[in-house]
Amino acid sequence: MSTDMATLTGAYAVDALTEIERARFERHLAACGDCAQEVRELRETVTRLGLAAETAPPEDLKRRVLAEVSRTGQSPPGGGETGHRRQILRSASPWGMRLTAAAAVVGVALAATFGGLAWHSQQELAQARHRFEQVSESSMAMARLMEAPDARVVVTSQNGMKATTVMSEQLHRAMFMSTGIEQPPAGHSYQLWFLGPFGATSAGLIQQDRAGRVEPLVAPMPKATTAMGVTLEPAGGSSEPTNDPMMTMSL
Structure with a gap:
């Protein structure tokens, strides 16, 4: 396994390489069993993270969420929280951004299956928000790890x-x-x-x-x-x- 080429397995698994990088890596991949296996494993992982995207949320869940959003105060467009989120997205690599998005999708689906989204009170809404915050923290931890220079x-x-x-x-x-x-x-x-x-x-x-x-x-x-x-x-x-x-x- 070439050390230089081995560092591209993750980016290749999520289609984050340029055309030139992809062509070069695929030539290496045809002759390197270790990298080929690594790519298969990483693609299986990304697939598992994205499985939830195949299931649309129930219509009644959508209505309850939209109703709660309409009753909940929103941060202004120029608020600090929104600016912070944008800064994170701008600085993230394609590999980290895609993992973060996939993990967030899974988190939404998991929360929907827990049966705790019948948001009839502010307490239940707060609990649901806490679940989403936990998922976000986990997905960001994965993204930071994948982006580490020595990963x-x-x-x-x-x-x-x-x-x-x-x-x-x-x-x-x-x-x-x-x-x-x-x-x-x-x-x-x-x-x-x-x-x-x-x-x-x-x-x-x-x-x-x-x-x-x-x-x-x-x-x-x-x-x-x-x-x-x-x-x-x-x-x-x-x-x-x-x-x-x-x-x-x-x-």
């Missing part, structure tokens, strides 16, 4: 499971994405760990939707991390691994 992608396949890890030592953060993980047994959760000389530090619980798709997980990465691992733990997770890893990703 690296590690693809691992073990025991029928595939994992894609994006990491940045400068940001001390990593993102975990996976396919092929079955739903955990009742009363259990899958937990992600950072591994290194320090032992094992929890990166968080792996969340899955009803179809078994794994939600991207972004977490602070301790210094000297050498690997990541997934274990099956009691529901809610553990302070330290109680089982051997079912998957280990060397970083």
